[in-house]
Amino acid sequence: MNFLRPVAFFRLFGLLLLFSACAQPESEYYALEDFEGLKKIDAHVHLRKDADTVFIQQAIADNFYLLTIGIDPGGSAGIEEQEDFALRMMERFPGRLTFASAFTVSNWNEENWQEETLRHLQQSIDKGALGIKVWKNIGMTLKDKDDKFVLIDHPKFDTVLDFLAKKHIPIIAHLGEHRNSWLPLEEMTVKGNRDYARDHPQYHMYLHPEYPSYWRHIEAKSQMLKKHPDLVFIGAHLAQLEWSVDELAKRLDSFPNMAVDLAERISHLQYQTLTQRDKVRDFFIKYQDRLIYATDLRASASDIVQANLTTPEEVKNHTHNVWFRHWKFLVTDETMQVPKVSGEFQGLKLPRKVVDKIYWDNARKWIPGIVKE
Numbered sequence: 001m002n003f004l005r006p007v008a009f010f011r012l013f014g015l016l017l018l019f020s021a022c023a024q025p026e027s028e029y030y031a032l033e034d035f036e037g038l039k040k041i042d043a044h045v046h047l048r049k050d051a052d053t054v055f056i057q058q059a060i061a062d063n064f065y066l067l068t069i070g071i072d073p074g075g076s077a078g079i080e081e082q083e084d085f086a087l088r089m090m091e092r093f094p095g096r097l098t099f100a101s102a103f104t105v106s107n108w109n110e111e112n113w114q115e116e117t118l119r120h121l122q123q124s125i126d127k128g129a130l131g132i133k134v135w136k137n138i139g140m141t142l143k144d145k146d147d148k149f150v151l152i153d154h155p156k157f158d159t160v161l162d163f164l165a166k167k168h169i170p171i172i173a174h175l176g177e178h179r180n181s182w183l184p185l186e187e188m189t190v191k192g193n194r195d196y197a198r199d200h201p202q203y204h205m206y207l208h209p210e211y212p213s214y215w216r217h218i219e220a221k222s223q224m225l226k227k228h229p230d231l232v233f234i235g236a237h238l239a240q241l242e243w244s245v246d247e248l249a250k251r252l253d254s255f256p257n258m259a260v261d262l263a264e265r266i267s268h269l270q271y272q273t274l275t276q277r278d279k280v281r282d283f284f285i286k287y288q289d290r291l292i293y294a295t296d297l298r299a300s301a302s303d304i305v306q307a308n309l310t311t312p313e314e315v316k317n318h319t320h321n322v323w324f325r326h327w328k329f330l331v332t333d334e335t336m337q338v339p340k341v342s343g344e345f346q347g348l349k350l351p352r353k354v355v356d357k358i359y360w361d362n363a364r365k366w367i368p369g370i371v372k373e
């Protein structure tokens with residue numbers, strides 16, 4: 001009977017081991033391999049045609065939920081087309097995506113612009129639009145009858161913005177451009193902006209001194225927010241203050257109804273991390289309720305176009321790599337190099353509860369209904 005004793009001992013030992021594993025508190029941090037298991041939201045993508053379903057397929061594989069955002073292509077028909085595409089995708093991939101829409105300013109100088117816009121917005125909201133994008137054509141191409149640039153603080157927008165504020169519909173604002181756009185190519189901080197400016201000289205503001213200045217765009221947003229304190233404002237692309245967490249913090253302090261998405265600007269935070277990692281990390285922790293994860297993924301993104309990624313597999317791999325690299329930057333303290341930034345920096349290793357907010361809670365709080373459950 002003696003031979004049973006060691007068995008009993010090992011059973012007891014095993015039970016103790018199991019108990020101690022269960023009692024272990026959840027780690028304060030995520031690991032790289034938690035990426036797939038965590039439900040995440042990418043709150044800024046642009047899906048416009050059937051080929052873009054590859055982004056949705058990869059979102060399913062990587063446990064992402066998407067907000068596809070419409071833009072003003074220069075007419076309300078184009079906006080309806082984008083809405084209808086989003087609705088089709090929502091039917092095909094239930095629960096996986098929702099959409100935000102836009103309004104056009106192509107008829108700005110017509111008498112009935114406000115009426116027409118309010119009618120269109122109500123229609124979009126009825127279809128399920130959760131937010132309304134305002135785009136950089138406001139401020140950078142739109143002109144009044146007297147040939148003056150129209151920015152978002154123009155009084156003619158007030159009725160429209162009041163309407164959205166009353167309906168609690170957030171505006172997602174890409175107004176103006178990143179500050180690099182006002183610099184010569186060789187002085188730009190990140191490669192992505194250099195590539196974009198080279199491909200879109202019409203938006204390279206260094207070449208267009210006759211256009212409103214960088215600070216005029218920033219000021220227009222502040223003026224507009226002072227007039228509309230109840231409007232929920234999501235500054236897309238870090239509200240064009242991507243180059244300085246200090247400048248961004250000032251605006252977040254001034255406007256409590258303002259949040260920002262990180263779309264296509266994480267490289268700028270990485271650039272600041274090269275020399276000021278603690279400052280960037282403190283910024284994330286202090287403003288953990290105001291930051292929304294997003295990428296601006298789209299088929300026409302310059303990294304996709306330049307690398308000539310055409311097959312669905314190539315686009316899916318690229319999408320996975322972008323998402324995974326950001327995860328690595330936010331959750332680990334590994335030393336990293338990324339395509340858009342020269343030099344090495346260390347990941348931010350944000351606490352788990354901050355990561356949860358950035359990838360999930362904040363988008364759901366600022367854009368109610370973004371994930372259907």
Ligand SMILES: [Zn+2]
Pocket residue numbers: 044046263296
């Ligand atoms: Zn975008």
